[in-house]
Amino acid sequence: MTEPSDGSVLDATFESESFDRISIALHWIAALLIVMMFVTAWSREAVDHDTRLVSSLMTAYRTTGVVTWIVGWVRLVWRYNFAYLPPILENMSNLQQWVAKANGLGNVLFRGRSFSSFIWETRSVHHHLIRRDHQSARNLRRFALRRPTAGSRYPEGPAPHPITVTGPAAAPLPPACLALWWWGPRGRKNTMPFRTVVLIAASVILGISKKVAVILEALDFPKIDPVARSTLQRWVYRADKYFGGDRGDILLTLRAIVESEGNGPDALLDPILRAVHSVCRPEWTNRGIDWIAAFDRIDLRALHQQMRDLKMLHSV
Structure with missing residues (x-):
């Protein structure tokens, strides 16, 4: 009679x-999935990255990771609602109990593995993904900060489509405004209030417009149309922003306005200015008057006519 009693007590x-x-089953399923993730990760590093097998291994890795996350959350729900948890040892201190609970919860959230292995796996397997994400973020910030002046700063790039405001003082929004929109106080939709952006842009635009007017009055320049004036304002802003008000850049713009029919419907300022800047070497920008003299050696009229003959400007 005692043996069954002892046996039942032992059971x-x-x-x-x-x-x-x-x-226990969920634990071993998660463990097997983790092993599969490590195997696919190591296999991907071992094979040639130019083969189609790499794509298949990466798909298998991501799929296994998603399933592991699902199993991890199922374990978490089961653990705190239905599972039977053995009692904690009585000789464990409160600090040890809290550390054990935190470690168990962390392992569930980190797909059933320790934090160190998660960090290792993130760095080795997802290194190219993290690098691509960081590159995308940098490109987005560069787009926000530099796109309004892309055509002037990067002559080899496509024709710019600046963000402008209508009216006689039409000029592109400066990168500073987009920087404030990008990193400034965030509103309900993660943007600055539209009124704030308009006020900031207006203050900069009025300053550039006034400077252009002063330049034209000082040079006794003939009246130009709004399109040519907007181009001049954009290039004056570029000169102030990147070269501290370079006189050669402004004079080149004025020459281009006059010599490329800047006052007519066939004004082709941007293509000519980009073409001229593409042949100017960087050292010229450090020589002041020599840089202006280098501009004078460029035959804008011949360049303009050659671009027309090649039918490069038919879309303007």
């Missing part, structure tokens, strides 16, 4: 000190 004691079967 009860054994059952009370172990997890339930579903918890």
Whole structure:
């Protein structure tokens, strides 16, 4: 009579000190999925990256990762709602108990592995993904900061489509305004209030417009149309922003306005200015008057006519 009693007590004691079967099954499923993730990751590093097998391994890795996340959340829900948890050892201090609970919760959230292995796997397997994400973020910031002056700063690039405001003082929004929009105080839709952006842009635009007017009055320049004036304002802003008000850049713009029919419907200022700047070497920008003299050696009329003959400007 004692043996069955002793056996039942031992069975009860054994059952009370172990997890339930579903918890154990979920644990081993997560462990197998983690092993599969490591195998696919190591296999991807071992094969040639130019083969189609790499794409298949990466797909298998991501799929296994998603399934592991799902199993991890199922474990978490089961653990805190239905699972049988063996009692914590009585000789453990409160600090050790909290560390054990935090470690168990962290391992569930980190797909069942330790934090160190998660960091290792992130750096080795997802290194190219993280680098691509960072590059995308940098490109987005560069787009926000430099796109309004892309055609002037990068002559080899496509024709610019500056963000302008209508009216006699039409000029592109400066990169500073977009920088404030990008990093400034965030509103309900993660942007600055439109009124704030308009006020900032207007203050800069009026300053550039006034400077252009002063230049034209000082040079006794003939009246130009709004399109040519807008181009001049854009290039004056570029000169102030990047070259501290370079006189050669402004004079080149004025020459281009006069010599490329800047006052007529066939004004082709941007293509000519970009073409001229593309042949100017950087050292010229550091020689002041020599840089202006280099501009004078460029035959704008011949360049203009050659571009027309090649039918490069038919879309303007």
